[in-house]
Amino acid sequence: TQLLEQSPQFLSIQEGENLTVYCNSSSVFSSLQWYRQEPGEGPVLLVTVVTGGEVKKLKRLTFQFGDARKDSSLHITAAQPGDTGLYLCAGAQGFNKFYFGSGTKLNVKP
């Protein structure tokens, strides 16, 4: 079983639409990261959130860490084809050990 569950698993939308990806767990994490992976590459870090209730914005991407530090969401406004990829959340418990979610595969059609 996965410690972190992501939903939806797959998402196909038109350019310009908004979307939200969820990352949920019954466990508490000291921090949570979001990564994006493109085909043939390793995942690349987008953001780290560490405080319950924290909201971070990165251009059209908004990341939120749940108050209880068990869940997180990633919201993309006005999606673009360049946003296409696999989005992974990862939670850290203790010093440096990460647990990854199952991923959300996003396809943004022009």
Added chain:
Amino acid sequence: GAGVSQSPSNKVTEKGKDVELRCDPISGHTALYWYRQSLGQGLEFLIYFQGNSAPDKSGLPSDRFSAERTGGSVSTLTIQRTQQEDSAVYLCASSPHTTEAFFGQGTRLTVV
């Protein structure tokens, strides 16, 4: 180098053969992870090294899988008697004393 380096980038092997996958982490990173990824899906944790501590091997799927990290730097993942279900992309990541993992580009293993 500037990033995590993995070799080979691609490996095709016959069923039953042994393979070794190599990871050169970023210099100074004390933590090193191996993950397996099938068909662009999520990451399956295999093993975790942190400094001189005993590695966390809880994710290794069978005793055919083993890994070592020499001198706190380079790591080798060995798969003995490979099976077709071992075909996947094997990703290595290293981490400093922060909450961020840096990944290599992976080794695509195909067992035929």
